[in-house]
Structure formats: C-alpha cells, structure tokens
Amino acid sequence: MTTLNLMKKNQSGRIASIRAAGSLTGRLMAMGLLPGAKVQVLGVAPLGDPMLVQLEGCRMSLRRSEAESLTIEE
Amino acid sequence: MSRLVQSIANASIDDATLQVALIGNPNTGKSTAFNRLTGIRQRTGNYPGVTVERRYGTCSLDADHNATIVDLPGTYSLAAASADERVVVDVLSGHIPGTRLPDVAVCVADATNLMRHLFLVSQIAETGVSVVLAVNLMDAAESQGISIDAKLLSERLNIPVVPMCASRGRGLDELRAAILKAHQQPTKMNNLQWPQAVHEATEYLRQSLAAEKARDLTPPELLRLLFDQDSAIADRIGWSAAQHRMHVDQARTMLHEANLDPDTVEPMLRYAFLAEIMENVVTHPTVRRATGGESIDRLLTHRFWGLIVFAALMYGVFWTIYTGAGPMMDAIDGTFGWLGEIVGTQLESWPMIQSLVVDGLIAGVGGVVIFLPQILILFFFISLLEDTGYMARAAYLMDKLFSWCGLNGKSFVPLLSSFACAIPGVMGARTIDNPRSRLTTILIAPLMSCSARLPVYVLLIGAFIEPKYGSAIAAAVLFGMHLLGLVIALPFALLFNRVIFKVKRSPFILEMPSYRVPDLRDALWRMWNRGKDFLMTAGTVILAMSIVIWALSYFPRGEEVAEHEQTVFITEYAAAHELSPQRVGELIEAGNEEVTGELDAHIEGAYLEQSYLGRMGKAVQPLFAPAGFDWKTTVGVLASFPAREVIISTLGITYNLGADVDESSEGLIGSMKSAHWPDGSPVFTIPVALAVMVFFALCMQCMATLAVMGREAGWGWAAFGFTYMTVLAWFGAVFTYQVGTWIGNMA
Numbered sequence: 001m002t003t004l005n006l007m008k009k010n011q012s013g014r015i016a017s018i019r020a021a022g023s024l025t026g027r028l029m030a031m032g033l034l035p036g037a038k039v040q041v042l043g044v045a046p047l048g049d050p051m052l053v054q055l056e057g058c059r060m061s062l063r064r065s066e067a068e069s070l071t072i073e074e
Numbered sequence: 075m076s077r078l079v080q081s082i083a084n085a086s087i088d089d090a091t092l093q094v095a096l097i098g099n100p101n102t103g104k105s106t107a108f109n110r111l112t113g114i115r116q117r118t119g120n121y122p123g124v125t126v127e128r129r130y131g132t133c134s135l136d137a138d139h140n141a142t143i144v145d146l147p148g149t150y151s152l153a154a155a156s157a158d159e160r161v162v163v164d165v166l167s168g169h170i171p172g173t174r175l176p177d178v179a180v181c182v183a184d185a186t187n188l189m190r191h192l193f194l195v196s197q198i199a200e201t202g203v204s205v206v207l208a209v210n211l212m213d214a215a216e217s218q219g220i221s222i223d224a225k226l227l228s229e230r231l232n233i234p235v236v237p238m239c240a241s242r243g244r245g246l247d248e249l250r251a252a253i254l255k256a257h258q259q260p261t262k263m264n265n266l267q268w269p270q271a272v273h274e275a276t277e278y279l280r281q282s283l284a285a286e287k288a289r290d291l292t293p294p295e296l297l298r299l300l301f302d303q304d305s306a307i308a309d310r311i312g313w314s315a316a317q318h319r320m321h322v323d324q325a326r327t328m329l330h331e332a333n334l335d336p337d338t339v340e341p342m343l344r345y346a347f348l349a350e351i352m353e354n355v356v357t358h359p360t361v362r363r364a365t366g367g368e369s370i371d372r373l374l375t376h377r378f379w380g381l382i383v384f385a386a387l388m389y390g391v392f393w394t395i396y397t398g399a400g401p402m403m404d405a406i407d408g409t410f411g412w413l414g415e416i417v418g419t420q421l422e423s424w425p426m427i428q429s430l431v432v433d434g435l436i437a438g439v440g441g442v443v444i445f446l447p448q449i450l451i452l453f454f455f456i457s458l459l460e461d462t463g464y465m466a467r468a469a470y471l472m473d474k475l476f477s478w479c480g481l482n483g484k485s486f487v488p489l490l491s492s493f494a495c496a497i498p499g500v501m502g503a504r505t506i507d508n509p510r511s512r513l514t515t516i517l518i519a520p521l522m523s524c525s526a527r528l529p530v531y532v533l534l535i536g537a538f539i540e541p542k543y544g545s546a547i548a549a550a551v552l553f554g555m556h557l558l559g560l561v562i563a564l565p566f567a568l569l570f571n572r573v574i575f576k577v578k579r580s581p582f583i584l585e586m587p588s589y590r591v592p593d594l595r596d597a598l599w600r601m602w603n604r605g606k607d608f609l610m611t612a613g614t615v616i617l618a619m620s621i622v623i624w625a626l627s628y629f630p631r632g633e634e635v636a637e638h639e640q641t642v643f644i645t646e647y648a649a650a651h652e653l654s655p656q657r658v659g660e661l662i663e664a665g666n667e668e669v670t671g672e673l674d675a676h677i678e679g680a681y682l683e684q685s686y687l688g689r690m691g692k693a694v695q696p697l698f699a700p701a702g703f704d705w706k707t708t709v710g711v712l713a714s715f716p717a718r719e720v721i722i723s724t725l726g727i728t729y730n731l732g733a734d735v736d737e738s739s740e741g742l743i744g745s746m747k748s749a750h751w752p753d754g755s756p757v758f759t760i761p762v763a764l765a766v767m768v769f770f771a772l773c774m775q776c777m778a779t780l781a782v783m784g785r786e787a788g789w790g791w792a793a794f795g796f797t798y799m800t801v802l803a804w805f806g807a808v809f810t811y812q813v814g815t816w817i818g819n820m821a
C-alpha cells in the first residue's frame with residue numbers, strides 16, 4: 001500500500017481508495033479515478049510536479065498534493 | 075453580404091426556436107460539432123457576471139425547423155465546483171437570465187472512453203431534460219480497434235444514440251434528425267435507482283427548505299445539494315452558512331447511518347449502474363494496440379527533451395509573430411499615414427476638421443487595426459496547439475512555475491504572448507478553463523513588458539544610461555525592465571488569489587487529450603472570429619477615446635497663442651543666429667523652410683502647452699514631483715494613457731520639435747539632455763530616467779488592452795486592473811526616483 005504521489009516513473013498499481021478534502025473526491029472519481037482502476041505513472045514534470053498518469057482509456061496530469069489522496073495497491 | 079448579416083441576426087436567442095444545449099467532457103469534439111451544425115451562423119459572448127465564454131448559433135434541423143444551439147463549457151460532472159461548470163448547471167436549470175430551459179440536451183461522448191463519459195450523461199438525464207447521446211470520435215475508436223454497439227446501448231438506455239465523427243462531418247444529419255425527434259417526443263433515459271437512504275436524505279432537505287421558506291429545489295438539485303460539498307446551488311437557496319452546514323450535515327449523517335459514504339456514494343453507484351449498461355456494448359481488442367500518440371507523448375512530456383521541444387515551439391511561434399507581424403504592422407502604419415496625408419491635404423482649409431480627421435479618427439482607427447496581425451497570428455497558433463492536444467502538455471510542463479501563486483500551467487501561453495502584446499494575451503486567457511485563474515491571468519497580463527514599451531526604454535536608455543555606463547549596463551537595464559513586470563506580476567497573482575478570491579490552492583487535474591490532426595479550416599475560422607471580436611468591441615471604445623484625447627490636446631486653440639509664440643520665436647531665433655528680427659520675419663514671409671519648420675514646431679508646442687491636456691499636465695505635475703517628473707514628462711505620461719507609444723511624439727511636441735520624432739532622434743535626445751529646471755539643475759537625471767521607465771513598465775497605458783479586458787472580464791475588472799496598475803506604477807516610479815537619488819547622494 002502506498003499513495004500515488006510516492007510512486008516512481010513506470011510503477012503501476014490499482015486504486016484502493018480515495019480520500020480527498022471537500023468535493024475533490026467526487027471530482028477525481030467523476031474523472032475516472034475509481035477504486036479498482038489501474039494506474040501507471042508515466043512521468044513527472046521537469047520541475048518535479050505535477051505527475052502524468054495513465055488510466056484505462058485516458059491519461060491525466062495531477063499535482064502531488066492531489067495524488068496524495070489516492071491509495072494504491074500493487 | 076446581406077444574407078450573412080441576416081443569418082447572424084437570426085443567431086440571436088429567439089424564444090420561438092427550439093433550444094438545444096451541447097454538453098460533454100472537455101475535448102470530445104463539442105466545438106467541432108457545434109461549428110459543423112451552425113456554420114457561420116454563430117456568435118460568442120460572456121455569460122452574465124462570469125468570465126465564461128458563451129457560444130450560440132442557429133442550425134436548421136429540417137426545412138421547417140430551426141434550433142438555437144448553445145455550446146456549453148466542457149465539464150466532467152454537475153458538481154459545479156468552478157464557475158464554468160456552474161454555467162452548465164445554471165443553463166440546465168434555467169437560471170441564466172435571458173435564456174430558456176433547453177428543450178433537448180445533446181450529450182457528446184468520446185467513443186474511446188465511453189464509460190467515463192456516460193457518467194455526465196447519466197447526471198444530465200436526471201435533470202429531466204430530453205437527452206440525445208452523440209458518440210463522437212468514432213474514427214479514433216475504430217483505429218484503436220474498439221467497436222461500439224450503438225443499437226444495444228440505445229435500447230438499454232432508452233435514448234437515441236448517434237455514432238458520429240464530427241471532424242469529418244459524419245453522423246451530423248442523423249444527429250439533426252435525432253434532435254428534432256427528441257424535441258417532438260421527449261426522451262426519458264433509463265437511469266439508476268437511488269437507495270432508500272438517499273431518498274430519505276433528499277426528502278429531509280426538501281422539508282427543511284420548505285420549513286424555512288427557502289427556495290424550492292427540484293429533486294436532481296436536491297441530490298446535488300446532498301452530494302456536492304461545494305455545490306454552486308448552495309448560494310442560490312438563501313441559507314446562511316451555518317444553516318446550510320447544519321442541514322446538509324444532518325442529511326449526510328442519514329447516509330452514513332445507512333452505511334453509505336456521502337462523498338463517494340454517487341460516483342460508486344453511478345459507475346456500477348453504467349457498468350451493467352455497458353456490458354457487451356464496447357468490444358476492446360484482445361491486445362491493446364499501442365497508439366502512435368504514446369511514443370510522441372513520451373518525447374513531449376520528457377523532463378528534458380519535452381522542455382527542449384517546448385522552448386523550440388514557443389520560440390518558433392514568437393519568432394513568427396515578430397517577423398510576420400512586423401512588416402504587416404509597418405504596412406498598416408504606412409497605409410494609415412498615407413491616408414492621413416491624402417485626407418489632410420484635402421482638408422487643408424479647415425484646420426480643425428483636418429486635425430480631427432487625421433490626428434483623431436484616422437490615427438485612432440490605425441491604432442486599433444495595428445494590433446490585428448499579432449492577434450491573428452497568435453490565435454492561429456493557439457488554435458493549432460489546442461486542437462493537436464499539445465496545449466495540455468505545455469500546461470503540464472509549466473504548471474509548477476505557476477502553482478505557488480494560485481495559477482496553473484495554462485497561464486503560460488497567455489502570459490508569454492503578453493510580452494509581444496497584452497491584447498492577444500488577455501484574449502488568449504480564454505484557454506484557461508478555471509475562471510478564477512483566467513481572471514487573475516487577465517489582471518496580470520498587462521504587466522508583462524509588451525513591445526510598445528520598447529521605444530520608451532530605447533529612448534531613455536540610449537539618452538542617459540548608455541552614454542554614461544556603456545552598452546553592457548544598458549543591455550542589463552533593458553533586460554531588467556522586461557523582467558520587472560514578470561517579477562511583480564506573480565506575487566500580485568498570489569495576492570489576488572488570497573485576498574480577493576480567497577482561495578488557497580485550487581486543484582489542477584488535467585486530462586491529456588489524444589493527439590489529433592488539427593482542422594485547418596477550424597483554426598482559420600477561430601482566428602478570424604477573434605480578430606473580428608477585437609475590431610468590433612475594442613475598436614469602438616478605442617475610437618471614442620482617441621477622439622476625446624485628441625480634443626483635450628487640441629482645444630482651446632486661440633489665435634493669440636500662435637501670434638505670441640511667433641513674436642517670442644522671432645526674438646529667440648534672431649538672437650541665436652545673429653540676425654535682425656526683421657530679417658527673421660522676412661525669412662518667414664518668404665517661406666524659408668528651415669525657419670518655418672522650426673516656427674511651426676514651436677507653435678505646436680505652445681498650443682499643446684495651452685491645451686486642456688497641457689494644463690492638466692501642469693496641474694497634476696505636483697503629483698508626479700516625488701518621482702522627479704517635470705510638466706513636460708507629465709503631459710507625456712497623460713497623453714500616453716490611451717497608447718504608451720504616444721509618449722515619444724508628445725515629448726517631440728513639448729520640446730518644440732514637432733511630432734515627427736522617434737526613439738533615436740538626435741534632436742529629441744539632445745533637447746531632453748539639455749532640459750533644465752528653473753534653478754538650472756538638469757530635468758533628466760539617471761534616477762528620473764529610471765523612474766519614467768519603471769512607470770511605463772508598470773502602468774496600463776493602453777486603451778486597447780483596457781477595452782479587451784472589459785470585454786473579456788467585465789468593465790469592473792478592467793477598471794480594477796487599470797487602477798491597481800496606475801497606483802503600482804506611481805509607487806514604483808517614486809520608489810525608483812527616491813532610492814536612486816539617495817544612492818546618488820551617497821556616492
């Protein structure tokens with residue numbers, strides 16, 4: 001178990017749970033970041049933030065502070 | 075021509091026609107579909123009170139039926155966290171003044187990721203509107219080996235499903251037919267059933283609203299109130315924050331008691347429902363085909379190579395703007411100058427009309443048109459960058475640079491463009507979909523040092539810095555002036571976000587759209603629209619202001635001013651050239667060009683000094699005294715509020731050299747160097763020169779930018795931007811002068 005912000009390039013896993021402040025949880029889920037979904041880290045931007053992740057069907061950029069709310073299981 | 079006007083007029087919102095809303099996630103091809111459906115019969119504007127673009131147009135569904143189509147901002151859900159998402163909710167619940175509830179909602183979905191797109195469709199259908207589902211990007215799905223059983227999906231959902239490829243115009247006739255049919259027989263989508271606890275919680279909210287005589291909400295609105303903690307609906311019902319928290323918390327506790335997590339229950343249940351619906355609808359290839367986009371993406375988002383490509387692309391864009399726009403701007407300038415001369419000669423016998431037409435009207439129109447090349451070129455590139463999907467990558471690469479001050483990576487391109495000219499920068503902020511970031515970007519964009527400030531820097535650095543300190547320091551000062559705006563702008567962005575908008579950090583989650591081949595026609599079409607937009611809105615304002623400023627600098631114009639100036643001039647000229655005054659008078663009579671030229675410049679200078687503008691300059695000079703400005707500089711500053719480049723010609727006039735000077739004129743540089751205060755000390759010292767430059771770097775002396783800000787963000791924000799920049803510029807100039815003088819005294 002880890003959180004998405006701690007994952008390295010090319011690591012992948014499945015989303016176990018999402019816990020973000022306020023409406024962010026619902027927003028992330030509406031965008032397809034659901035428990036059970038596969039994620040893979042594609043890379044990190046030149047200045048160290050945000051990160052680029054691959055989901056099934058789309059790729060997304062999110063900041064580490066947002067990635068922190070996603071728990072990932074290998 | 076008249077047909078064009080006619081059809082544009084028809085595009086206004088007309089109650090009799092069918093209202094259709096286009097809704098979908100970002101990058102699903104909504105705008106492409108909108109363009110194909112409406113053709114040239116479309117208009118853009120803003121939604122009242124928010125910086126969210128409103129696009130609508132007319133489409134004929136068949137021989138007898140027309141529809142007004144509204145292209146809504148892209149959104150992922152109806153949670154309405156940001157103002158552009160809120161617009162979608164407001165349109166769907168009929169809360170936008172001047173618009174009716176839509177009769178039909180066309181939900182545009184992406185065939186390559188259908189399940190996720192159905193999430194929004196399911197929310198929209200819940201509002202009760204008649205829904206048509208357009209599954210776009212069918213060609214992209216096919217090339218990935220994805221096939222979709224549209225018929226099965228349509229049966230399961232009980233709504234019409236139209237497979238479509240908007241960019242090639244496929245499926246649009248079917249869509250028109252489906253819209254008409256969905257209007258005549260409203261559709262009712264099979265949607266998920268909420269568990270009992272959700273019904274009880276919304277019923278509780280409904281009763282609380284009724285008990286406190288607050289506004290009634292529809293059942294789908296009650297759901298939003300229950301599920302979305304920052305729901306936009308909250309500020310419509312008139313509950314106090316405490317009341318709101320109490321009732322919503324109570325309702326959410328009811329969910330907790332039924333073992334439902336109020337934050338996740340909606341997406342979990344919706345997706346579970348959709349998973350059932352989608353069974354066997356989409357067939358994925360057994361082996362996932364790697365798309366060409368993935369390897370391109372690896373390069374373009376690479377920590378090192380991605381940056382190199384990005385820098386090269388930006389360089390290319392701005393190189394094209396500079397080299398491409400330059401000759402066009404010169405040509406425009408030349409054309410208007412030529413026009414002014416021709417018209418001027420025709421009107422020679424009516425000096426006032428001549429001055430109004432030449433210096434007011436023609437110069438004013440020319441001052442508007444001159445910006446067009448930059449706007450057109452920049453928007454052409456922005457369209458291409460957006461449509462290919464690259465803009466999202468650029469935002470990803472640059473985000474960190476801006477995240478600390480509450481902006482995000484999408485501000486990069488508008489701010490960079492503002493170094494060429496703030497007008498396309500402010501207009502380009504439309505690519506930022508978070509309205510608060512967009513507004514902040516618009517407010518700070520004019521602080522970037524645009525190319526119109528360059529002549530001022532060149533004049534003052536060339537006259538005062540370079541001769542004293544050499545070219546290396548001169549170049550450093552020039553660079554520093556360009557950096558100044560940026561260095562001040564970002565903390566101001568932070569300040570606006572904290573103090574005015576009271577946001578700490580807004581989340582920035584950006585989907586990277588697949589790379590797509592852009593449609594050249596669409597790019598040209600958008601470029602043309604932006605140019606037209608600019609000419610129509612900014613043009614009228616700027617023209618009006620040009621005439622006002624012209625009048626202020628022209629009136630009053632008494633004969634005696636010229637006569638008096640001529641007497642003074644003859645005495646001075648005679649003394650300077652060791653001639654008798656009679657001889658000078660004879661030379662003038664005989665039309666000696668050298669003498670009359672100088673005399674005319676002196677008379678022009680005297681007129682300006684006597685004009686309302688000149689008097690204002692003298693009156694407000696004490697205000698600028700702490701920055702070391704004399705009245706001539708002050709008049710120059712006032713005259714250049716409409717357009718900062720005017721300072722050069724105004725200084726030319728006040729220094730009796732005529733308006734035909736430029737930043738490298740020996741005459742102007744010489745006069746400024748030898749200008750003295752009555753006590754004999756020089757007017758322009760290094761601190762004064764720096765203070766003038768700082769003032770120009772920070773002040774919003776550009777009516778065109780102001781007009782565009784008014785149009786993009788509202789006049790209130792334009793006024794705010796103007797005020798804060800003027801105050802900032804004054805403080806900056808005073809600070810520079812005082813500190814500079816203090817250092818000078820120490821040395």
Ligand SMILES: Nc1nc2c(ncn2[C@@H]2O[C@H](COP(=O)(O)OP(=O)(O)O)[C@@H](O)[C@H]2O)c(=O)[nH]1
Pocket residue numbers: 098099100101102103104105106107148210211212213214238239240241242460461462463590591592593
């Ligand atoms: N391959 C393909 N590209 C499309 C289709 N529809 C739109 N596009 C492209 O997708 C990109 C985004 O489209 P746009 O209309 O701006 O999306 P919006 O954000 O939903 O308004 C543009 O480059 C379009 O040319 C389609 O059906 N197939």
